[in-house]
Amino acid sequence: MQLVVARxxxxxxxxxxxTVEVRTDEPxxxxxxxxxxxxxxxxxxxxxxxxxxxxxxxxxxxxxxxxDRTAAEAxxxxxxxxxxxxxxxxxxxxxxxDHQLIDLDVVLADGTEIGRITEISHLPSQDLFIVERPxxxxxxxxxxxxxxxxxxxxxxxxxxxxxxxxxxxxxxVVASARDADGDGADxxxxxxxxxxxxxxxxxxxxxx
Numbered sequence: 001m002q003l004v005v006a007r008x009x010x011x012x013x014x015x016x017x018x019t020v021e022v023r024t025d026e027p028x029x030x031x032x033x034x035x036x037x038x039x040x041x042x043x044x045x046x047x048x049x050x051x052x053x054x055x056x057x058x059x060x061x062x063x064x065x066x067x068d069r070t071a072a073e074a075x076x077x078x079x080x081x082x083x084x085x086x087x088x089x090x091x092x093x094x095x096x097x098d099h100q101l102i103d104l105d106v107v108l109a110d111g112t113e114i115g116r117i118t119e120i121s122h123l124p125s126q127d128l129f130i131v132e133r134p135x136x137x138x139x140x141x142x143x144x145x146x147x148x149x150x151x152x153x154x155x156x157x158x159x160x161x162x163x164x165x166x167x168x169x170x171x172x173v174v175a176s177a178r179d180a181d182g183d184g185a186d187x188x189x190x191x192x193x194x195x196x197x198x199x200x201x202x203x204x205x206x207x208x
Contacts, residue, residue, distance in 0.1 A: 002083055003024070003097060003098060004080070004081055004098075005022070005024040005027075005031060005080050005083065006021060006022050006023055006027075006031060006079075006080040007021040007063075007077065007079050008023065008076055008079075008080065009076065009078070010073065011069045011075060012055070012060050012072075013069070014069045014206045015062070015067065015073060016066040016067045016072045017061065018060065018061055018066075018072045018076075018131070020058075020059050020060070020061055021122075025095045027059060029061065031061065032049065033051055033052060034081070035050065035061075035081040036048045037082055038078040038081040039078050039113055041078065044074075044078050047049060047063045047066075047075075049061055049062075049064075049079050050064045051132045054115060056141065056145055070176065073097075076121055086097050092161045096153075101120055101129070101151070101158070102117055102118065102120070103118075104116070104117060104151070104153075104155070104157055105154055105157040106129065106131050106158050106160055107158070107160070108160060108161070109160075109161055112136065114139070114167060115131040116131050116157070117129050118131070118132045120143070126144055127143040128142055128143060129142075129148075129158070132188055139167060141160060146161075147161060147162055147163070147166070148160055149161050
């Protein structure tokens with residue numbers, strides 16, 4: 001099975017290094033020196049990793065036969081793909097490969113169906129479940145402990161406890177309306193202060 005493990009970013013320096021956006025929980029294994037990776041587009045690979053290092057919080061890689069900035073820049077936005085045994089599991093039981101999560105049913109704690117995971121989006125700050133709902137619409141759910149309560153591979157489901165407004169937009173509208181009412185109350189208070197200032201002849205705060 002093939003898994004996307006990184007996306008090549010811009011060139012770094014003049015000796016062929018590139019920044020990479022890591023899309024694996026095991027970069028030491030998948031993106032270590034000596035690893036040979038397929039690519040998308042396919043004609044840019046395969047690429048063999050020669051060296052790797054972390055610089056300012058970003059992983060930098062150098063590939064064999066990529067020796068200057070021009071060659072490195074030509075690889076920008078290339079996806080790096082590793083061949084993985086489908087039976088292989090991460091060492092940490094709390095971690096999962098993308099192929100384990102795709103097609104899981106997403107439900108609330110009470111069993112209410114939300115939809116089905118169709119894609120995992122790997123962002124710098126966190127991962128997102130892209131969930132297709134029964135009506136064909138999509139919702140994005142952050143893959144964080146506070147929201148994803150359980151991944152049950154045997155039952156093929158992910159149990160989520162979303163905050164108000166994440167799944168049901170109407171809940172967010174209600175919250176916004178409540179905030180708006182609060183702003184209105186503050187505004188009335190300001191008008192009252194203005195009336196009092198006019199009556200007493202005392203200048204309002206901020207007046208010259």
